[in-house]
Amino acid sequence: MNLHTLKSKEVRLVSGFLYDLYSPLENKTFADHIVDICSHHLRDYASGVAYDETSAIDGSYRICSDSIDRLRAYYEPVRDHISEHPGWRYVMNGGKERILNIHDFVSEREFRGTGLYQEAFRHIGSEYQFAAAIITNTHVGGLTLHRDRPIQESLRSLLTIFAPHIERACELAAAAAKTEAQPDPGQLTRHGLTMREAEVLVWVIQGKRDAEIALILDISSRTVSKHMERILSKLNVETRGAAVAEIIRMNRQA
Known part of the structure; x- marks a missing residue:
């Protein structure tokens, strides 16, 4: 066919x-x-x-x-x-x-x-x-x-x-x-995230790995992982991809 x-x-x-x-x-x-x-x-x-x-x-x-x-x-x-x-x-x-x-x-x-x-x-x-x-x-x-x-x-x-x-x-x-999802970290704090969690999530949205985010923010990879655990919990999702999709959805509705 x-x-x-x-x-x-x-x-x-x-x-x-x-x-x-x-x-x-x-x-x-x-x-x-x-x-x-x-x-x-x-x-x-x-x-x-x-x-x-x-x-x-x-x-x-x-x-x-x-x-x-x-x-x-x-x-x-x-x-x-x-x-x-x-x-x-x-x-x-x-x-x-x-x-x-x-x-x-x-x-x-x-x-x-x-x-x-x-x-x-x-x-x-x-x-x-x-x-x-x-x-x-x-x-x-x-x-x-x-x-x-x-x-x-x-x-x-x-x-x-x-x-x-x-x-x-x-x-x-x-x-x-990706074009739409370049929020300022301050915007994400409206959804219950701390400023540092928001900064981490912004870099996740841009496809950065933990080690890269750690270098950018001058923190340890372990600290990045801990922030991600709290982000997933606050957004009630299980994966990073789901966190990105959820924060985009929340921003659209804000």
Whole structure:
């Protein structure tokens, strides 16, 4: 399937998907944005959608799903066993294919023997899935569509069309967020942060690591880490990326 061989129904699906993909995020993270779009436009292909990403900057991991309440109980097992996912290993080892099916790599029986399946996937209806590797300058991510029975092979073709657009939209969203997210530390103290915590978070927004922030602020890396722990607690989030997204959201609403 390509843009020249699409049927009329598929043309409408592709055009609607891309129109929504490049629409403004409207106070959502990009992860929420892409999950909402896939849940709407690809609901005939899969019963669930998830988008997960690992930061190339600080190694943090986050996941967003249309069934996040059900998935939350298995967040840690997925994180702990993600290296067992054959598609994840393929991409991290330099594989070039971007649209992946678990069963492209291992048999159903082999996959069921992994900790990833036993501890997580069998509980959340992810036995069958297609995933699109989303790779940008700042993240390695995966858009996953899953259900508990085989998925139409035509989804692979649609994801082949969508994947480069998703990467481009992700990069545009990151650039827009970076341009928008250059707050003065004084602005962040309105949200319960101390001035020093605000200074640390401003540099995190700009992609600096603990050691770099320590040099800039003339403090120790351990002190930076302690400030980050308090920032995460005050913003009620678990990762640096989530802290950045939350402070941007709070600033928009202020």
